[in-house]
Structure formats: C-alpha cells, structure tokens
Amino acid sequence: MASFKKTNARPSRFTTAGMQLGSVAACVLLWHFASTLRIDLGVITFSNVPTPQAVISAIWQLLQSNALLPHLGSSLARVFSGYLMAAVAGVTLGLLIGRSRKAENWLMPPLELLRPIPAVAWIPLAILMFPSSEASMIFITFTGALFPILLNTIHGVEAVDPRLIASSRSLGASPRAILREVVLPGALPSIFTGLSIGMGTSWFCLVTAEMISGQWGIGYYTWSSYVIQNYADIVVGMLLIGLLGMGSSWLIKRIGDWLTPWYRLQGKS
Amino acid sequence: MMTIFEKQSSSYENQLTETDGKKPAVALGEINAQQLSIRLGTGASEFEAVQAVDFNIQPGEFVCLLGPSGCGKSTLLGALAGHIIPASGVLEVDGQAITGPSPERGMVFQHHTLFPWLNIVDNVAFGLKMRGVNKAERHAQALEMLQQVGLHDVATRWPSQLSGGMQQRVEIARVLINKPRLLLMDEPFGALDAQTRLKMQQLLLDIWSRIRTTLVFVTHDIDEALFLADRILVMSPRPGRFIKNLPVNFARPRTTGLVTTPEFMQLKRHCLDLLNHEEGRQLPRLSPLGLPPETRIAV
Ligand SMILES: Nc1ncnc2c1ncn2[C@@H]1O[C@H](COP(=O)(O)OP(=O)(O)O)[C@@H](O)[C@H]1O
Numbered sequence: 001m002a003s004f005k006k007t008n009a010r011p012s013r014f015t016t017a018g019m020q021l022g023s024v025a026a027c028v029l030l031w032h033f034a035s036t037l038r039i040d041l042g043v044i045t046f047s048n049v050p051t052p053q054a055v056i057s058a059i060w061q062l063l064q065s066n067a068l069l070p071h072l073g074s075s076l077a078r079v080f081s082g083y084l085m086a087a088v089a090g091v092t093l094g095l096l097i098g099r100s101r102k103a104e105n106w107l108m109p110p111l112e113l114l115r116p117i118p119a120v121a122w123i124p125l126a127i128l129m130f131p132s133s134e135a136s137m138i139f140i141t142f143t144g145a146l147f148p149i150l151l152n153t154i155h156g157v158e159a160v161d162p163r164l165i166a167s168s169r170s171l172g173a174s175p176r177a178i179l180r181e182v183v184l185p186g187a188l189p190s191i192f193t194g195l196s197i198g199m200g201t202s203w204f205c206l207v208t209a210e211m212i213s214g215q216w217g218i219g220y221y222t223w224s225s226y227v228i229q230n231y232a233d234i235v236v237g238m239l240l241i242g243l244l245g246m247g248s249s250w251l252i253k254r255i256g257d258w259l260t261p262w263y264r265l266q267g268k269s
Numbered sequence: 270m271m272t273i274f275e276k277q278s279s280s281y282e283n284q285l286t287e288t289d290g291k292k293p294a295v296a297l298g299e300i301n302a303q304q305l306s307i308r309l310g311t312g313a314s315e316f317e318a319v320q321a322v323d324f325n326i327q328p329g330e331f332v333c334l335l336g337p338s339g340c341g342k343s344t345l346l347g348a349l350a351g352h353i354i355p356a357s358g359v360l361e362v363d364g365q366a367i368t369g370p371s372p373e374r375g376m377v378f379q380h381h382t383l384f385p386w387l388n389i390v391d392n393v394a395f396g397l398k399m400r401g402v403n404k405a406e407r408h409a410q411a412l413e414m415l416q417q418v419g420l421h422d423v424a425t426r427w428p429s430q431l432s433g434g435m436q437q438r439v440e441i442a443r444v445l446i447n448k449p450r451l452l453l454m455d456e457p458f459g460a461l462d463a464q465t466r467l468k469m470q471q472l473l474l475d476i477w478s479r480i481r482t483t484l485v486f487v488t489h490d491i492d493e494a495l496f497l498a499d500r501i502l503v504m505s506p507r508p509g510r511f512i513k514n515l516p517v518n519f520a521r522p523r524t525t526g527l528v529t530t531p532e533f534m535q536l537k538r539h540c541l542d543l544l545n546h547e548e549g550r551q552l553p554r555l556s557p558l559g560l561p562p563e564t565r566i567a568v
C-alpha cells in the first residue's frame with residue numbers, strides 16, 4: 001500500500017532532488033539556530049553544541065593539516081578488511097545454515113548468543129585475543145558487519161521458492177548445482193540487502209574499534225577530540241563517518257542492483 | 270454408450286501402427302504401477318492420498334488424470350516425477366523403479382517455475398547446462414526449441430516480462446529440451462484465461478505430434494481432458510483411486526470444432542455423471558472394513 005502511494009504521486013526528478021537538498025538544508029538551519037541561540041529546553045540543551053560555522057572552520061583546518069588522508073586511509077583499510085571477512089564468512093555460513101538443518105542446529109545457538117553483544121563489549125577481549133591492535137580493530141568492524149550479512153543470507157536462502165528447487169532437480173541439477181545455480185542467485189537480492197546494511201554497521205563500529213588506535217583513523221580522531229574537548233572536531237568526525245558509511249552502503253547497493261537486474265523488474269513496481 | 274467411440278478407436282490405432290510396422294514410433298516411456306499407495310503428512314496427521322492403484326500407460330500415450338480438487342492427482346504426478354516417494358507398491362518407467370527426480374521425467378506445474386534470474390534462452394538451456402553442454406551449443410538448441418513453441422523472438426527477455434501463456438510455453442520448451450520419456454503436466458493451463466487456454470491446448474497437441482513423449486496431464490476440467498487425451502483415468506476423492514478408465518478415441522489432429530460434436534457432448538455427460546456420482550457418495554475412507562468392492566475398478 002505504501003509503495004502504491006509513493007508511486008502514485010511520484011514527483012519529477014528535479015523536484016525530488018530539490019526536496020532532498022531542502023530537507024538537509026532545513027536540518028542545518030535548525031542546528032544553526034539551536035546552537036547560536038544556545039537554546040536550553042531542560043531535557044536537552046544546545047548551549048555547548050558547536051555551531052555550523054565552527055564545524056566548517058574545523059573542517060577547513062583538518063583539510064589543511066594533511067592529517068586527513070592518513071586518518072581516512074587507516075579507517076578505510078580497517079573497515080574494508082573487517083567487512084570483507086564478514087562478507088565471506090556471513091555469506092558462506094548463511095548458505096550453509098539456510099540449506100542444512102544440521103548446520104542450523106550446530107551453528108545458530110552460539111551465533112544467536114554472540115549477536116546481541118555490542119562492539120564496545122568486545123574491546124577488552126579483542127585486545128587480549130589479538131596481539132596487534134590493528135587486528136583487534138579489524139575484528140571489531142568484522143563483528144559489526146557479520147550479523148546483518150549472515151541473517152539476511154539465511155533469510156534469502158530460506159525464502160527461495162521450493163518449487164524452483166524441485167524443478168531444477170527435475171532438470172538434472174546435482175545438489176552442488178542447485179546451490180550454485182538456484183539457491184545462490186535466488187538469495188542474491190537478500191544477500192545484497194545484508195551486505196548493504198553490514199557496510200553501514202561496519203562504519204557504525206569504527207569509533208568503538210579505533211578507541212584502541214594509537215594515532216590514526218576517523219574514529220580515533222572523533223574519540224580523541226572528545227577526550228581533549230575539541231567539540232567542533234567531534235562533529236567533523238561524525239559527519240565524515242556518516243558520509244563514508246552512506247557512500248559505501250550506496251556503492252554496495254548499486255553493485256547489487258547491477259548484479260540482480262531481474263530483481264528490479266519483478267520487485268517493487 | 271461406448272460403441273460410437275470404439276469405431277473411432279480402430280482408426281486411431283491404425284494411425285499409430287502405420288508409422289512403424291508393429292509398434293508405435295516411440296518405444297520408451299512405458300509407465301507401470303501396481304498396488305501403488307502414497308501417504309502424505311507426518312505422524313498423527315498422516316493419511317493415504319493415493320490408495321492401491323494399478324495402471325499401465327503405453328509409450329507415447331496421452332493420458333489425462335481427471336478428478337475433483339484434492340483427490341490426489343498432484344500427489345500421483347509428484348510420485349511419477351520422483352519428488353514423492355510412494356509408501357508401497359510398484360511404480361516403474363520402462364521397468365525401472367522411480368527413485369528420484371530425473372530429466373527423463375519432465376514436470377510442468379500450474380504456475381511456472383522459470384528461474385527469474387535467467388533470461389528465456391538460458392532458462393530453456395538449463396538442462397543442457399546441467400549436462401555440461403557448452404554455451405554456444407546449448408543456446409543453439411534452446412533457440413531451436415523456442416522456435417518449436419513459437420517463441421524464438423523473446424529469447425533475451427526475463428520471465429517476468431512474458432504473459433502467462435508464454436511462460437508456460439517456455440516451461441514446456443525447457444522440459445522438452447531434455448528429450449524426456451515422460452512429460453508430466455499438473456494443470457498447466459489452469460491459471461490461464463479461457464482463450465489462451467484453448468490456444469495452449471492446441472499448441473500442446475501440435476508439439477506432442479512432433480515431439481512424441483508419453484504425456485500424463487492432470488486436470489479437473491472435463492473439456493480439457495476430453496479434448497487432449499487418448500485415455501482418461503477418472504479419480505475419486507480421498508483416498509485417491511481410479512473409478513474409470515475411459516478411452517477417448519476422437520480422430521487426430523483435433524480442432525476446437527470437436528468440443529461441439531454430439532459424441533463429445535455425450536462423453537462429457539458421462540464424465541460429469543461419474544464425478545457427480547462420486548461427490549454425492551458417502552466417502553468410504555472412514556470404514557474399517559475397507560472400501561466397498563464396486564469402487565475397486567482395475568484399470
Ligand atoms: N504435503 C502435504 N501434507 C499433507 N497433506 C497434503 C499435502 N499435499 C497435499 N495434501 C492433501 O492431500 C490431498 C491430495 O492432494 P493433491 O494431490 O494436491 O490433490 P489434487 O492435485 O488432486 O488437487 C489433498 O486433500 C491435500 O489437501
């Protein structure tokens with residue numbers, strides 16, 4: 001029903017972009033007034049929140065300090081290596097668990113137990129388990145991305161139409177061929193949903209992971225700005241993480257759309 | 270009642286025998302079932318969906334299973350496909366027991382099962398891919414097969430872009446490319462509108478006259494069964510049994526004009542009586558003494 005409403009009153013591309021920009025501009029404007037007027041509502045107060053202008057000048061400073069590239073580079077390397085491992089592990093385990101009752105019984109209980117544990121709680125153990133702090137940080141971004149990928153893969157595999165599997169068996173497909181030719185492509189749209197969400201949660205865990213970093217990383221930059229009470233820089237860090245997370249999720253989604261061209265046709269509409 | 274059709278029977282058999290000295294052109298695809306029972310469900314809810322049926326279907330024969338919804342037609346077809354393992358009895362194709370699904374026994378369902386992620390030609394070529402045929406060769410064969418069902422011009426489309434009738438034609442092509450001994454069809458035109466359904470029935474007869482396989486076709490539509498089949502096996506509701514083995518000896522090729530002939534009407538009347546009679550009858554399945562003897566008609 002909701003999608004019907006959406007398509008029914010679909011505005012032109014130009015107005016869509018205008019509305020989206022306008023909504024961001026409105027948020028910035030609100031922030032501007034709240035912070036410059038130091039609005040204090042009791043439960044929430046903006047008296048210590050840095051103004052947009054302060055944040056912009058902090059961005060300018062960061063750009064000129066040539067610390068930005070090493071920060072970005074370290075963070076990207078950590079997020080992507082953790083994410084990549086989570087993608088491989090999540091999709092493999094998800095296919096296994098989705099297809100085999102035995103694997104489900106063996107693997108799901110410990111995974112369900114680990115799933116609600118937040119990234120912060122992993123820090124001490126990660127430090128103890130991995131001799132290098134780089135490995136512990138990668139591990140924490142890995143835990144962030146793993147579960148969305150795993151659960152969406154399982155969901156996708158279990159949702160594959162059993163009639164398609166029956167048909168493929170009648171057409172001569174072996175169990176391996178069924179997995180490769182039917183289950184995997186059938187679950188692919190759902191796998192990409194998981195990969196896209198996992199990309200976001202991987203960035204989500206970055207600040208936590210880089211709490212143990214010595215020097216570089218956007219998360220570290222954000223965290224250390226807080227420690228030294230450099231409030232404008234905190235917001236810069238937050239914006240950078242938001243932007244990078246959004247951008248890489250979008251990238252994954254586009255790759256997914258490109259690999260599942262049939263899906264858009266039969267899907268939403 | 271049957272005399273009218275016995276006359277035509279001989280002419281049809283002549284047609285078959287003329288092509289090849291003694292036997293029909295197709296030698297493979299004989300189905301043999303003896304005391305075949307199929308149970309469905311598990312534990313306390315387990316029940317006999319098909320009960321001790323005997324039947325034999327000759328190679329190249331077109332047989333319709335006709336019966337009301339829920340009488341076990343799909344179950345029986347599922348056993349022929351190898352998706353359901355019978356509880357007891359014999360079920361053989363060319364003397365070989367059925368142990369699982371095989372490309373030799375192609376199945377077409379009411380709603381298509383084309384892979385949404387493959388375009389039409391790749392869907393049709395799927396069976397060849399499973400046999401390790403290289404891409405160029407399997408595309409060539411798939412296009413040839415699409416030509417047979419009159420759809421060579423949609424080769425690069427996605428299944429969701431085709432109409433229901435086209436999807437079923439692709440489904441038939443995808444099964445026939447494996448040169449199956451049996452073509453099993455479970456109400457394949459049941460979801461189509463009346464007009465398309467008629468066209469599809471004629472197309473199917475046309476294809477079957479060119480690519481001869483044993484064809485077992487499930488339907489609850491009397492007209493459809495009479496128009497298509499060499500023989501109709503009429504089934505009764507739970508537990509599924511055959512109550513009538515009805516030869517349909519109208520000359521082939523058949524055209525839509527057939528359905529308005531008096532002979533057709535008469536046979537239709539007969540089928541209606543059979544099915545109605547079954548509906549009004551007290552279901553015997555709860556009797557601990559077994560079935561009343563008159564329902565056990567050997568076929
Ligand atoms: N997997 C199943 N488990 C339990 N009962 C089933 C199952 N499949 C079908 N049935 C029941 O078995 C009977 C025969 O079903 P089916 O062979 O599909 O009938 P038909 O194809 O003639 O309509 C029906 O009463 C149906 O409700």
Ligand SMILES: [Mg+2]
Binds near residue numbers: 455
């Ligand atoms: Mg059925």
